[in-house]
């Protein structure tokens with residue numbers, strides 16, 4: 001039997017699928033609309049599968065402030081349905097969440113036990129999904145991740161940060177990047193490996209921070225891209241006030257991955273980035 005992969009066409013879903021096609025039964029929004037909770041429950045109850053992995057999300061962080069119902073239904077209540085059915089069928093549920101459940105007031109990496117305090121509707125809707133998954137199903141895995149980039153690019157956000165910096169690098173203008181927001185850049189390929197390893201090892205269920213090791217500001221992340229792609233000198237640090245956002249974002253949302261790292265190897269974000277760039281672009285290593 002296979003694992004049902006919900007959100008199989010997304011950035012993370014695509015990487016998971018490409019790593020082990022036989023393990024997954026892929027569902028896109030053509031197979032299931034997560035806004036239809038009754039249909040979701042019915043389909044999940046009757047489908048033969050040995051576990052559920054949910055990579056689908058309402059990911060449009062700014063638009064979520066207006067499309068509140070969509071965000072809460074897809075990121076929250078649909079996850080509750082998945083957890084309820086998975087519990088009833090005694091199969092695991094893997095659900096992916098976000099660093100945006102935190103308010104960013106800490107100055108050291110967030111641990112799994114830290115209290116959530118989302119600043120946005122997106123963050124609040126994902127926090128709801130987390131708590132429904134964990135409260136309705138003792139066999140649920142909630143994997144908080146952050147600042148994802150993968151070959152496919154985010155379906156909902158139409159791309160990712162790395163690709164957009166590389167595109168800017170192809171022109172001759174200075175590249176201004178925010179230097180006062182800190183996070184944990186993570187490759188979807190590495191996150192997919194983490195999920196596969198957790199399945200293989202039968203890691204205990206619960207809440208985990210599933211990110212590459214280390215931390216970066218968007219500026220230092222862009223610098224690392226520039227080093228590898230030959231436009232390091234054109235990257236300039238700016239304050240977040242230069243690029244006003246419609247939503248409040250955590251200023252410091254670095255996730256500590258110590259808990260998961262005790263169980264499976266997690267590599268530094270710089271190594272994951274190098275792999276990504278060499279797969280997607282011609283890396284010229286100019287410093």
Ligand SMILES: NC(=O)c1ccc[n+]([C@@H]2O[C@H](COP(=O)([O-])OP(=O)(O)OC[C@H]3O[C@@H](n4cnc5c(N)ncnc54)[C@H](OP(=O)(O)O)[C@@H]3O)[C@@H](O)[C@H]2O)c1
Pocket residue numbers: 007008009010011012013027028029030032033034035054055056057058059074096097098099145146147148149153154155156157
């Ligand atoms: N991207 C990031 O930087 C980031 C950061 C932190 C956490 N996360 C979390 O990581 C997970 C994976 O993110 P990602 O970047 O891989 O996402 P993504 O590429 O944007 O893909 C999201 C998927 O959700 C599916 N979806 C959206 N609305 C749906 C609906 N009503 N019914 C069924 N499916 C629906 C879409 O399916 P179709 O394509 O089939 O329409 C899409 O493929 C998500 O839980 C996200 O919240 C992402």
